[in-house]
Amino acid sequence: MFGDIMFCNQNYKFGVIPKKDGYAIRLALKPGYITSEQLDAISYIAKNFGEDRIHITTRQGIGLKIKFEYLEEAERLLNDVGIKLGSTGKRIRQIVACIGTECPNSIGDSIKLAGMIHDEFEGIWVPKKLKINISGCPNDCTHHQFCDIGICFRYILKIDKKECSECGKCRSFCEVDAIDWKNKVIKENCIGLGECLKLCNAIKVEDKVISIFIGGKGGRFPKRGKFLANVKTENGVIKVIDGIIELYTKFGKGRVCDFVEHVGIESIKKSLKEKGLI
Known part of the structure; x- marks a missing residue:
């Protein structure tokens, strides 16, 4: 009934897409609602680490662009409010x-x-x-x-x-x-x-x-x-x-x-x- 088996072996940082002048990052948002605290953190990252703008994706997600040197700090601030990077690659995407x-x-x-x-x-x-x-x-x-x-x-x-x-x-x-x-x-x-x-x-x-x-x-x-x-x-x-x-x-x-x-x-x-x- 089922034939050849395929396994995935790619390995790269989830939620981070390299660009010429920085990273595009996507957030793995829990479906339905986000809190004002989470919005404040996202806004702070966009204003201080990126282009002061945020993209609302077609799958009810959020993406934004930041400079190379701020990736670690941006991820820390997001994690502090309960948000992880995600929704890229060969993965289960944003629900x-x-x-x-x-x-x-x-x-x-x-x-x-x-x-x-x-x-x-x-x-x-x-x-x-x-x-x-x-x-x-x-x-x-x-x-x-x-x-x-x-x-x-x-x-x-x-x-x-x-x-x-x-x-x-x-x-x-x-x-x-x-x-x-x-x-x-x-x-x-x-x-x-x-x-x-x-x-x-x-x-x-x-x-x-x-x-x-x-x-x-x-x-x-x-x-x-x-x-x-x-x-x-x-x-x-x-x-x-x-x-x-x-x-x-x-x-x-x-x-x-x-x-x-x-x-x-x-x-x-x-x-x-x-x-x-x-």
Whole structure:
């Protein structure tokens, strides 16, 4: 099922990119929030060691440029406020999350889960850079289906036939036509957002799950990730990600999308099932 093994052997300072006149440094920020104390430290470094400006990255991270001689001092000041250098190279990159429970559409706490993933996997070596995005609902604000591992909180819905009055309001309500009004069932193509819960008391939440997708990719030639599994708990997500990384680190030769294409999504599912992870 899985063929040749590949191991990573590069070794360079994480989070530091040499430039002609200094270093560009990236910070490994815990997803969601940073404190005013941390902002003060970052501002001090930018003003006194660099160009007095800070770059907000596309992955909700922070990067700034400093002079060569200030790297050690800058790292010390960042460490003092709980920030490490990171998010470069063949590593698990900055975890991206939406605002989670701060949003009225939220189904789950994306920031909490993102923080758990950051604590568990931030900065570990992989064959190529690996990006993980988390959305608190299927609205996909983080574009979770277009990154290496995408995670989304969603509902599994059902129709209570006893409460259905056959009013027909739901007949054309769903944008993806997931409501079978005639047979009073929710079809498998339901994305699980739950907008229809506002429509009728007969539509109910049967379960809440965390869906995991794998092999997505942005960039010049974007690819949508493939559905891997529904998981019930945040700890279950951690275990699945760990299983994915183990397979990818041993057998991956390119990005995760290349790995999925090479070995096949069904082979990955089978291996994770054999380990009891999905």
